[in-house]
Amino acid sequence: MTAASVNPIDVRRAQGYGRRLLSLLGAGKFPMVLGNDLAGVVTAVGSGVSAFRLGDRVYGTKPPSTDGTHASHVLVKAAHLLPAPPEGDLQALAALPYSFVTMWLAVRGAGLTPQNARGKSVLVLGAAGGLGTLALQMLSTWGATVAAIARPQDFPACREAGARVVIDSTGKPFASLSRTFDATLNFASWELDRLLLGCLHDGAFGHATTVHPLLGNFDELGWVRGALKTMSDKRSHRAALPKRVQNYHWTIFKPEAAALSELGKLVERRRIFLPMGPRVLLTDAAQGFDHVKTGRRGRVLILPDS
Ligand SMILES: NC(=O)c1ccc[n+]([C@@H]2O[C@H](COP(=O)([O-])OP(=O)(O)OC[C@H]3O[C@@H](n4cnc5c(N)ncnc54)[C@H](OP(=O)(O)O)[C@@H]3O)[C@@H](O)[C@H]2O)c1
Known part of the structure; x- marks a missing residue:
């Protein structure tokens, strides 16, 4: 993982919000790893995946689970990933997909x-x-x-x-x-x-x-x-x-393929971006959550510790 972002839903889920309905997706119980979007580099590829190779720069999203993206490594469906442009700030792309x-x-x-x-x-x-x-x-x-x-x-x-x-x-x-x-x-x-x-x-x-x-x-x-x-x-x-x-x-979030495709096009054309807030290490994630809780401007990114 290169980065994941903190969204208002992460702060609310940490407080127990949504636990009943999200339990239908197996995403309602603590302990849980939060986080719905990511940017990073592919370190392993499942059998049958041809769209991505080891070392590819990617960004994308992960549906609500107890196994989210605020982590050092994440298992994601290839269909929920986009190839990142070769140039530019890979970390910042983690703020966009969800x-x-x-x-x-x-x-x-x-x-x-x-x-x-x-x-x-x-x-x-x-x-x-x-x-x-x-x-x-x-x-x-x-x-x-x-x-x-x-x-x-x-x-x-x-x-x-x-x-x-x-x-x-x-x-x-x-x-x-x-x-x-x-x-x-x-x-x-x-x-x-x-x-x-x-x-x-x-x-x-x-x-x-x-x-x-x-x-x-x-x-x-x-x-x-x-x-x-x-x-x-x-x-x-x-x-x-x-x-x-x-x-x-x-509206309820789901990793819609057509939406990801539109995001990919707009990112390629540099037509889409978000103001960035602090970038904090995983061990300091609580600081990032405080930033969102207090309604301050800019998307917070969580970066792996090493
Ligand atoms: N249903 C879903 O699946 C789903 C998925 C993603 C997000 N969401 C929800 O969608 C909302 C927007 O997400 P976001 O990531 O854009 O949140 P955000 O970055 O925190 O932005 C929320 C915006 O709403 C404004 N706002 C809040 N209360 C207001 C009020 N009473 N009157 C006028 N403006 C008000 C805030 O302005 P001020 O700071 O100036 O108050 C802020 O600009 C959040 O509530 C989030 O939880 C739902």
């Missing part, structure tokens, strides 16, 4: 594609975060007109990532927004999800959120009441959609 794939799933869940996005207006909440920044970069590359809701100190970064309009998240951002958007993306707050739905016009593509109560409902309420509460939460938000809006999507 966030990019989740963001891509949300964008597609809202009904946007590279073919239909040109000229469409998209509103992004949480625009200065990891997923938000990647959405601004990808959607502006696809030709969409993106409006970013973020703190004023993050406006320059949002514009640099591709936002055409910036809206102050610290005031009352939704008070000034009319129902004109073709798609809305929530990377920040479940409590604000309905207000985003109110920004879609009739017949818009749709909405996706990566922040939803699915895992939390099952943790807090158990299997039966958790399932009932989840159905009711989803139904009530769907009912708040404007007329003829078809897509309402609760």
Whole structure:
């Protein structure tokens, strides 16, 4: 391993979040090694794998498990890896796959594609975060007109990532927004999800959120009441959609091949990157987790000890 990143989900899973539903994937019990993405050099290849050889520089993702990427060595499916460009910062690529794939799933869940996005207006909440920044970069590359809701100190970064309009998240951002958007993306707050739905016009593509109560409902309420509460939460938000809006999507990360393929293309074209935070050794991983817990800017990387 050359590096792995720390995402908000790692911090929450360390506190027990998601244990009930993730137990269905064998990923709910302590002790667990966290981490969903990686960059490194191939040191062994399974039989039947022809895409990679020993010594190849790679980056990629690993689905939630108790055997994650915050480790010195990681066993990963070849299908979940991409070849890294020969030049450039290999460590920094470890910040991208999990966030990019989740963001891509949300964008597609809202009904946007590279073919239909040109000229469409998209509103992004949480625009200065990891997923938000990647959405601004990808959607502006696809030709969409993106409006970013973020703190004023993050406006320059949002514009640099591709936002055409910036809206102050610290005031009352939704008070000034009319129902004109073709798609809305929530990377920040479940409590604000309905207000985003109110920004879609009739017949818009749709909405996706990566922040939803699915895992939390099952943790807090158990299997039966958790399932009932989840159905009711989803139904009530769907009912708040404007007329003829078809897509309402609760995004859940999975290592989607098409998303990884799009990431590979954008990395090759140098169109995708995230602001970096501290790089800490595996033995100092707690410092990296503190950085994420306190909401500081920049993706944290964990590097092997030697
Ligand atoms: N469902 C899944 O499978 C999945 C996968 C990956 C991520 N996620 C979730 O998706 C979310 C985004 O991930 P990320 O990696 O981009 O997180 P991140 O880097 O921490 O960014 C989150 C952003 O949301 C903003 N924000 C938070 N609360 C807000 C509020 N009430 N109003 C306005 N802005 C607010 C933050 O801005 P400030 O710092 O200015 O508050 C920050 O810019 C996280 O909650 C993460 O857990 C879900």
